Amino acid sequence: MIQPLEILPYDPSWALEFQAEREAIARALGKIALRIEHSGSTAVPGLAAKPVIDIQVSVEHLQTIHAYADPLATVGYVHAPHADDSFCPFFHRPQQWPHTHHVHVVELGGKEERRTLAFRDFLREHDDLAQKYATLKKQLAAVTDATDPSYANAKSEFVNSVVQIALQAGYPRGGLR
Secondary structure (H helix, E strand, O other): OOOEOOOEOOOOHHHHHHHHHHHHHHHHHHHHOOEEEEEOHHHOOOOOEOOOEEEEEEEOOOOOOHHHHHHHHHOOOEEOOOHHHHOOOEEEEOOOOOOOEEEEEEEOOOHHHHHHHHHHHHHHHOHHHHHHHHHHHHHHHOOOEOOOOHHHHHHHHHHHHHHHHHHHOOOOOOOOO
16 A cells, blocks of 8 residues: 655654653663664754654664663564664664654664764754755655655665765764764
């Protein structure tokens, strides 16, 4: 069944939804979660986005996955096994689409943590690029099904170019180790 991909205007309630979910994840993970950040498009004020709250959880070590997968399951997150598990295990809730929340687990201080936060921080401070990104997402959504991975793949060139610029400019901001 085709499920349309919906890109909505920025909604300030996304930040509040993140805060509530952050607290639930922090309680579930305890000391395992060394950093919990709002990431993705819903974390960039003014940026149109899919209404899915992306959350990045930084941990000391990605293995064993059960150390954080089991506690995340207690708050409704389902692990989606993927080749990316070696550097960014992915979880979502609810189990079936449409998802309302995504959790990306990364290694504290690692390349994936830095990339994600650099992209977010750079878009927060560069509205022109954020609006170009919104336009791209809307164009892709018009021709892509919500469960089709080609949406994410088609954004990769833009994302990677912004990440490269952001990292060279000293992003992410704030003391990552």
